[in-house]
Amino acid sequence: MSRRAPLWVGLGLISAGLVALVIGAAIGPAGPGAPVAGMPLGPGPMMGGGPAVTPADPASPGFVPGTAASPRVVRIVATPHLRFVPDAITVKQGETVTFVVTTMGPTVHEFMVGPAADVAADKAGTPEIADLGMMDTGSLTYTFDGPGPYAFACHAPGHYEAGMAGTIAVVP
Numbered sequence: 001m002s003r004r005a006p007l008w009v010g011l012g013l014i015s016a017g018l019v020a021l022v023i024g025a026a027i028g029p030a031g032p033g034a035p036v037a038g039m040p041l042g043p044g045p046m047m048g049g050g051p052a053v054t055p056a057d058p059a060s061p062g063f064v065p066g067t068a069a070s071p072r073v074v075r076i077v078a079t080p081h082l083r084f085v086p087d088a089i090t091v092k093q094g095e096t097v098t099f100v101v102t103t104m105g106p107t108v109h110e111f112m113v114g115p116a117a118d119v120a121a122d123k124a125g126t127p128e129i130a131d132l133g134m135m136d137t138g139s140l141t142y143t144f145d146g147p148g149p150y151a152f153a154c155h156a157p158g159h160y161e162a163g164m165a166g167t168i169a170v171v172p
């Protein structure tokens with residue numbers, strides 16, 4: 001019984017593969033899952049032809065922290081569901097990050113980043129990108145030279161209260 005199990009597992013995998021091939025052929029390259037030309041989430045001008053994207057987690061092997069001369073690019077999408085994607089990032093203490101924020105959908109957002117208390121309070125002078133309309137992309141460069149905690153948020157009316165915020169963890 002147990003000796004025969006791998007054979008059946010193998011046949012099952014082959015069958016699943018054939019089904020996937022048939023489905024793939026039926027849908028074709030223009031199917032609903034195909035990439036849409038012109039979407040802004042692909043490699044943009046700041047990434048095209050550049051070095052490979054480094055891991056986003058400072059704890060990962062090969063991570064290269066951003067510097068003032070060469071900030072690390074972190075792309076964030078602001079959604080019509082009043083969320084940022086991603087909503088949690090990690091930075092190396094002292095590193096410089098350029099946030100490239102794109103609004104998807106018709107809702108206008110902003111992107112504020114800084115010490116968590118300032119961001120929560122919508123404190124005047126905290127760095128922000130304002131009035132990001134549909135498909136607008138803005139960028140903001142910030143150096144995390146303090147101990148944290150840091151955060152980002154959208155303070156368009158009602159958005160922060162609905163949970164439109166993210167956390168930034170700082171690792172030494």
Ligand SMILES: [Cu+2]
Nearest residue numbers: 109154156159
């Ligand atoms: Cu918003």
